[in-house]
Amino acid sequence: MTGWLQSIEIAAWLSAAYGIALVLAAHGIDRLAKRVHTLHDANQTTGFVYHEDHDAWLCPEDQWLWPQSFDPDNRVMRYRGKPSVCNACPIKDTCTTSDDGREMRHEVDPWPSSESARFHRGIACAVSVLAILWPLGAAFTVESGLSQLLLLVTAAPVALLSLPLWSHLRRTPVDPEGVLFRSLDENLEDRAEALEALQRRRTSYSSDRRAPTDGITPLVLGRTRYASDGRDSDTHA
Numbered sequence: 001m002t003g004w005l006q007s008i009e010i011a012a013w014l015s016a017a018y019g020i021a022l023v024l025a026a027h028g029i030d031r032l033a034k035r036v037h038t039l040h041d042a043n044q045t046t047g048f049v050y051h052e053d054h055d056a057w058l059c060p061e062d063q064w065l066w067p068q069s070f071d072p073d074n075r076v077m078r079y080r081g082k083p084s085v086c087n088a089c090p091i092k093d094t095c096t097t098s099d100d101g102r103e104m105r106h107e108v109d110p111w112p113s114s115e116s117a118r119f120h121r122g123i124a125c126a127v128s129v130l131a132i133l134w135p136l137g138a139a140f141t142v143e144s145g146l147s148q149l150l151l152l153v154t155a156a157p158v159a160l161l162s163l164p165l166w167s168h169l170r171r172t173p174v175d176p177e178g179v180l181f182r183s184l185d186e187n188l189e190d191r192a193e194a195l196e197a198l199q200r201r202r203t204s205y206s207s208d209r210r211a212p213t214d215g216i217t218p219l220v221l222g223r224t225r226y227a228s229d230g231r232d233s234d235t236h237a
Helices: 003-008 010-044 081-086 113-137 146-164 184-190 191-199
Strands: 050-052 056-058 064-071 078-080 101-105 221-225 234-235
Touching: 010 146, 113 146, 113 221
Parallel strands: none
Antiparallel strands: 050 056, 056 064, 064 078, 078 101, 221 234
């Protein structure tokens, strides 16, 4: 066994290890890019909650943002709040600078779907190709048959590890019939019954319902009637 291992050249071992390291690095690049992408989306949607059953976003002030348009280039559905509601919102200055209502996005495809995500996935795929070609190319530079066999055997699992990176990379063709486009008014009409039920339980804005935090207790007014002369007198309790 020892003699068999010794017959394999050091260059073959190094090339095989380098190919495996490259494919692992490719997966690392993809995972890191996905992580950054997720954190960026989370930062952009802080305080907003997407409700899949309504296909709408609910903002921190309990106002709905309904689907307004579909971006076929980036495969993104865009949602927008009603301008009259957003412009009167008490926290508008910290939410959006647009006078057309706050806009939210929702990607309809799994990672990678946006152009930026696909760019980083493309880099990972390029590294995975290099991971496959490296041991294959090194097989032509070694002399031992066992060294060549080691490099060829290494290229096979490296190629298998690269396959997940290529999944979902091909751009999904846009299907205009598969994406529902409805105007804001149409969505509001469809959900009018749900909104009415929601508004019966809530005021217009969430911030209007927040309890005071300054520790001040409101004064309670009492009313006392004097029977001697029939006059009323208000006293503070």
